[in-house]
Amino acid sequence: MLLHMRLLVPAFVLLALLVLVACSTGEPSTIASTREPASTTITPTPSAQPTPSAEPTPRVTMAPVVLAPTASPTPVPIYHAPPYMVAIEAGHGGPNWFGAVGYDADGNRLIEKDLALDTALRLDELLREAGFETLVVRDGDFTLTPFASADYRPNMIAETQARVDLANAAQADVLVSIHFNGAVYSSLRGTETYYNPDRSFGAESYALAMFVQGELLGALAGLDHEVNDRGVRNDAEVGGDPDNAHSYLLGTNDGFSPSLMPGIISELLFLSNPEDAARAAEAETRQGLAEALRDGIAAYFAWLSQRVPPPTPAPAPVAAPPPAQCCSFSLW
Numbered sequence: 001m002l003l004h005m006r007l008l009v010p011a012f013v014l015l016a017l018l019v020l021v022a023c024s025t026g027e028p029s030t031i032a033s034t035r036e037p038a039s040t041t042i043t044p045t046p047s048a049q050p051t052p053s054a055e056p057t058p059r060v061t062m063a064p065v066v067l068a069p070t071a072s073p074t075p076v077p078i079y080h081a082p083p084y085m086v087a088i089e090a091g092h093g094g095p096n097w098f099g100a101v102g103y104d105a106d107g108n109r110l111i112e113k114d115l116a117l118d119t120a121l122r123l124d125e126l127l128r129e130a131g132f133e134t135l136v137v138r139d140g141d142f143t144l145t146p147f148a149s150a151d152y153r154p155n156m157i158a159e160t161q162a163r164v165d166l167a168n169a170a171q172a173d174v175l176v177s178i179h180f181n182g183a184v185y186s187s188l189r190g191t192e193t194y195y196n197p198d199r200s201f202g203a204e205s206y207a208l209a210m211f212v213q214g215e216l217l218g219a220l221a222g223l224d225h226e227v228n229d230r231g232v233r234n235d236a237e238v239g240g241d242p243d244n245a246h247s248y249l250l251g252t253n254d255g256f257s258p259s260l261m262p263g264i265i266s267e268l269l270f271l272s273n274p275e276d277a278a279r280a281a282e283a284e285t286r287q288g289l290a291e292a293l294r295d296g297i298a299a300y301f302a303w304l305s306q307r308v309p310p311p312t313p314a315p316a317p318v319a320a321p322p323p324a325q326c327c328s329f330s331l332w
């Protein structure tokens with residue numbers, strides 16, 4: 001579809017490329033490639049439903065401050081016993097970083113940063129109910145860094161670095177970024193999830209992306225929405241810079257202190273498509289998508305625990321028998 005349009009309307013190609021998926025990684029974007037993701041083969045298994053815990057685990061709240069980049073580039077250990085921490089990053093935010101914009105059926109404006117935040121907060125609650133720890137990188141309509149000037153790119157990089165630094169400082173186990181998509185052509189619609197295969201934990205990121213994408217599609221089908229699977233994709237497809245092809249959020253770009261854990265960027269629906277936008281505007285849909293994100297995340301950790309069984313605990317030492325008591329006399 002995209003290639004076909006490129007041929008038919010060459011005058012709009014550059015504009016389309018610049019806008020398509022412009023929100024996805026928070027970077028000026030182009031579709032650099034249509035190649036498939038790396039050929040890692042991981043077959044998702046049906047997700048394990050999380051078992052609600054009696055008490056929600058605490059949520060780590062972060063003030064809008066800037067931390068120094070993490071000193072150590074050592075990735076967060078992949079395998080360890082629960083609980084697991086999920087860093088939730090609601091895309092965009094603040095007065096100057098809106099992301100995609102669309103309209104619902106009544107002509108009301110839909111702004112990506114607002115819908116992403118709403119979905120992120122729903123996901124936060126669901127994950128804590130399921131026993132996960134969470135770090136909500138942005139829990140309000142703000143940015144962590146000044147984002148005031150029109151110089152978009154350095155602002156975006158600095159803001160993304162601040163968000164990655166928070167996830168790294170918290171030693172989160174996974175980083176989940178929530179976005180809604182936008183394109184010049186309103187016919188473009190659907191759901192896609194990005195990951196970075198070129199990290200030491202690329203296989204884990206791919207698995208997380210596959211689990212989440214599958215759950216998202218299932219949730220939309222369950223809501224009677226016409227599903228368009230745009231797939232699990234390499235984030236280098238939208239980077240736009242040959243020297244820094246990957247997204248800053250998931251990548252290893254020059255001059256950037258990268259995230260230290262598996263991560264994904266989920267583009268839930270296209271706000272520029274009337275049918276997708278109408279569904280994104282519904283709280284029921286966003287709740288369903290948040291539940292799908294939770295289920296995909298839970299399935300990832302269930303898969304991880306089966307992939308490398310935890311070591312068998314050493315047998316507990318046999319307790320020595322208590323010394324004989326000589327108090328039975330009083331009982332007789």
Ligand SMILES: [Zn+2]
Binds near residue numbers: 022026099
């Ligand atoms: Zn976005």
